[in-house]
Amino acid sequence: MENLGGSSRRKAIEELLRGRDSAQQLKSVINGTYDDGSATPFAQQLVKEVLMSFTNSLLFLHNNPTSESHHVFNVQVWDSPKSEDSQESNCKSSTIKEPRGCYKRRRTEQTWEKESEAPIDDGHHWRKYGQKEILNAKFPRNYYRCTHKFDQGCQATKQVQRVQEEPILFKTTYYGHHTCKNLANPDIILDPMSPSSSSKFLSFDNSFSTPSKQECPFLSSSNNFPSSSSVKRECKEEVPPSISSNDYLISSDLTFDSSPRHHVTLSSTLDSEYKSVDISDVLYDSAQLDFVFEPFLEIR
DNA sequence: CGGATTTGACCGGG
DNA sequence: CCCGGTCAAATCCG
Numbered sequence A: 001m002e003n004l005g006g007s008s009r010r011k012a013i014e015e016l017l018r019g020r021d022s023a024q025q026l027k028s029v030i031n032g033t034y035d036d037g038s039a040t041p042f043a044q045q046l047v048k049e050v051l052m053s054f055t056n057s058l059l060f061l062h063n064n065p066t067s068e069s070h071h072v073f074n075v076q077v078w079d080s081p082k083s084e085d086s087q088e089s090n091c092k093s094s095t096i097k098e099p100r101g102c103y104k105r106r107r108t109e110q111t112w113e114k115e116s117e118a119p120i121d122d123g124h125h126w127r128k129y130g131q132k133e134i135l136n137a138k139f140p141r142n143y144y145r146c147t148h149k150f151d152q153g154c155q156a157t158k159q160v161q162r163v164q165e166e167p168i169l170f171k172t173t174y175y176g177h178h179t180c181k182n183l184a185n186p187d188i189i190l191d192p193m194s195p196s197s198s199s200k201f202l203s204f205d206n207s208f209s210t211p212s213k214q215e216c217p218f219l220s221s222s223n224n225f226p227s228s229s230s231v232k233r234e235c236k237e238e239v240p241p242s243i244s245s246n247d248y249l250i251s252s253d254l255t256f257d258s259s260p261r262h263h264v265t266l267s268s269t270l271d272s273e274y275k276s277v278d279i280s281d282v283l284y285d286s287a288q289l290d291f292v293f294e295p296f297l298e299i300r
Numbered sequence B: 001c002g003g004a005t006t007t008g009a010c011c012g013g014g
Numbered sequence C: 001c002c003c004g005g006t007c008a009a010a011t012c013c014g
Helices: A004-033 A041-063 A195-201 A279-284 A288-299
Strands: A110-116 A126-132 A141-146 A157-164 A169-175 A264-269 A274-277
Touching: none
Parallel strands: none
Antiparallel strands: A110 A169, A110 A264, A126 A141, A141 A157, A157 A169, A264 A274
């Protein structure tokens, strides 16, 4: 109730996050396409500005102490009548033990997938909440949510599924963005749109000829990998012992030219269609990032 | 003892 | 009704 401004504000933030992510992807595409630094400076400049606009807007919204102030998730009582998001749930209203809550599923959030040879430590606290045998899959699928779902309202979840036996291959699918502050390992951030962190290390005036430096301060090969010290992982599901530390870290930037098994797929559930954007598609048709913007601005 | 995991039940979409 | 996502009681573990 009474947080109409709050819920629309939350939506605005979500849209900005999406937009910023798209801009970030586009920036990565440009960087990756012309890794010799021969990209047109005009395009680079444009992407920089778009990215900066999104980040600044987010900063303004986050720093503005009006209304619900710092925590957007307080607004998430989703009471407004069916705001397209299919949050058909005012059933949690009572604290009485009801038979069971209603589950909201198929969220209309952006998702992205990663494949790796080991479960990924993405720097966030994950708590396993389920495991399911999946039809036609050799291995069960594990469900994780952010540990700070309740104390900070962080809605991020992920699914980790082993997809191969030899070589061992895991696929991790992320849903939603982290709004929590506590990072398990601040050096490793795979969520490209965590508003707290990314707005800090996005310095827009770095040289574009050396990509994957500003967005992946954690990457840079095995040199600065935490040397046998605080490797207290949150997801410690049967980590196979034979992992070269090179393969362990995955770039949050879209490094599509390097190893094929680190395949990243970004997708957004637009109009009820699970629309997947493969990296190679984006590479050769980056224009589709443009019309990803349009429907959002019109419909909502 | 408190937090994380396990695991079977529950829920709802297709 | 099947299947995948989620809940939550029981259990584990530091």
